[in-house]
Amino acid sequence: MLKRAIINDIMKTVKLFYDDVYMKEFEAAVLDSSYDDKKKCWLVELDRTAFYPEGGGQPSDEGTLTVIADGADEAAQPVTPVRVSEVHEKAETILHYCDREIPAGCRVRGVIDWERRFDHMQQHSGEHIVSGMICSRFHCDNIGFHMGKDIVTIDYNAKITREELAVLEAEANRYIWEDHALEILWPTAEELKELDYRSKKELTGDVRITSFPGADMCACCGTHVMTSGQVGLVKFISSQKIGKGTRIELLCGKRAFDFLSMNFEQNQEIGVGMAASLDKTAAVYHKQKQELIDAKMKISELEGFYFVSIAAEYEGAGDVLLIREALSPDSVRKLTVMIGEKCGGRCAVFAGDSSDYKYAVLDKEADPTAFTAMIKEMNTALNGRGGGRNGYAQGSVQAKASAIREYFGRSE
Numbered sequence: 491m492l493k494r495a496i497i498n499d500i501m502k503t504v505k506l507f508y509d510d511v512y513m514k515e516f517e518a519a520v521l522d523s524s525y526d527d528k529k530k531c532w533l534v535e536l537d538r539t540a541f542y543p544e545g546g547g548q549p550s551d552e553g554t555l556t557v558i559a560d561g562a563d564e565a566a567q568p569v570t571p572v573r574v575s576e577v578h579e580k581a582e583t584i585l586h587y588c589d590r591e592i593p594a595g596c597r598v599r600g601v602i603d604w605e606r607r608f609d610h611m612q613q614h615s616g617e618h619i620v621s622g623m624i625c626s627r628f629h630c631d632n633i634g635f636h637m638g639k640d641i642v643t644i645d646y647n648a649k650i651t652r653e654e655l656a657v658l659e660a661e662a663n664r665y666i667w668e669d670h671a672l673e674i675l676w677p678t679a680e681e682l683k684e685l686d687y688r689s690k691k692e693l694t695g696d697v698r699i700t701s702f703p704g705a706d707m708c709a710c711c712g713t714h715v716m717t718s719g720q721v722g723l724v725k726f727i728s729s730q731k732i733g734k735g736t737r738i739e740l741l742c743g744k745r746a747f748d749f750l751s752m753n754f755e756q757n758q759e760i761g762v763g764m765a766a767s768l769d770k771t772a773a774v775y776h777k778q779k780q781e782l783i784d785a786k787m788k789i790s791e792l793e794g795f796y797f798v799s800i801a802a803e804y805e806g807a808g809d810v811l812l813i814r815e816a817l818s819p820d821s822v823r824k825l826t827v828m829i830g831e832k833c834g835g836r837c838a839v840f841a842g843d844s845s846d847y848k849y850a851v852l853d854k855e856a857d858p859t860a861f862t863a864m865i866k867e868m869n870t871a872l873n874g875r876g877g878g879r880n881g882y883a884q885g886s887v888q889a890k891a892s893a894i895r896e897y898f899g900r901s902e
């Protein structure tokens with residue numbers, strides 16, 4: 491196996507994150523600093539860095555670089571940290587995208603945004619454990635991996651049921667809690683040929699193999715926790731079919747904890763509202779949902795009887811204008827039709843409150859063109875919208891009851 495020191499010798503920037511993945515601060519010399527017009531930032535090259543550059547599906551680190559001033563200068567003029575917003579590897583050189591220039595020759599102290607980096611280590615390591623187990627169990631490959639800001643998405647070229655995933659999720663968590671140590675190998679080309687690992691493709695240069703023994707072995711350049719226990723927890727939050735494969739979304743470590751805490755808060759609020767214990771909220775929800783459906787059906791039935799008696803009052807009344815308390819659009823339609831069948835003239839029902847009314851108008855004898863024109867004119871006069879045909883229209887208006895009465899020429 492090649493030693494890291496040899497790898498470092500042939501790389502331009504020394505990758506401190508491979509020597510100590512938990513390094514949060516480091517000192518380095520600035521080798522070069524140039525302005526990138528397109529990216530509108532300074533590209534700073536160091537002789538060594540603990541900043542992980544974007545790669546292997548893992549986003550880059552963020553953090554700061556601070557020029558280490560001479561003792562006397564530092565007291566006189568405090569040094570403001572330069573923000574590192576992105577880190578990329580180009581031609582074996584790691585470039586730090588900075589918001590200000592740091593002249594070549596300076597010494598700097600780098601500080602990694604550790605919360606961000608550790609989150610990436612938890613997600614990436616959890617993904618390896620899960621993918622290793624899924625790929626060996628279902629004889630498939632991981633064909634897509636995206637570590638988003640909120641969610642990790644993985645695609646596999648095999649159909650996996652939700653039940654199978656639930657079993658695997660439990661096994662992955664058990665493996666995490668058993669706290670297995672990560673092994674990192676730098677095999678020679680010959681040794682590599684003998685290894686059975688994921689992501690086996692024609693790779694040039696030195697190949698880094700990360701292994702959670704018994705769960706996964708994979709070619710990977712990313713940063714990982716050094717024992718599986720530090721992943722803490724893995725939670726699958728969705729799965730769906732994609733073509734002939736399966737896409738799962740998962741969360742690891744603190745992300746999983748935050749997600750489950752948010753769900754707990756929601757369930758607790760629902761439980762209090764429903765007077766249900768937290769393990770019974772779904773059962774109580776289904777019971778209350780059915781009760782609501784039954785109640786709506788009962789209301790609709792009673793409303794039907796009520797509308798029959800109202801319609802009877804307007805038998806032969808001619809044109810009718812009725813302004814009522816709020817009803818559903820369907821109820822407005824029913825009441826209008828029932829009165830319209832009896833009154834022998836035009837029936838207009840407005841239901842709502844204040845200055846917001848749903849309406850329906852029925853005029854069985856109306857000339858279609860004149861009826862359409864009348865509805866259009868009414869909408870304009872009462873700030874409304876809606877329409878219809880064959881003597882029936884429905885919509886809504888933003889007008890007071892007095893304005894509606896005035897429009898229809900009624901004072902009652």
Ligand SMILES: [Zn+2]
Nearest residue numbers: 546710711712
């Ligand atoms: Zn990886």
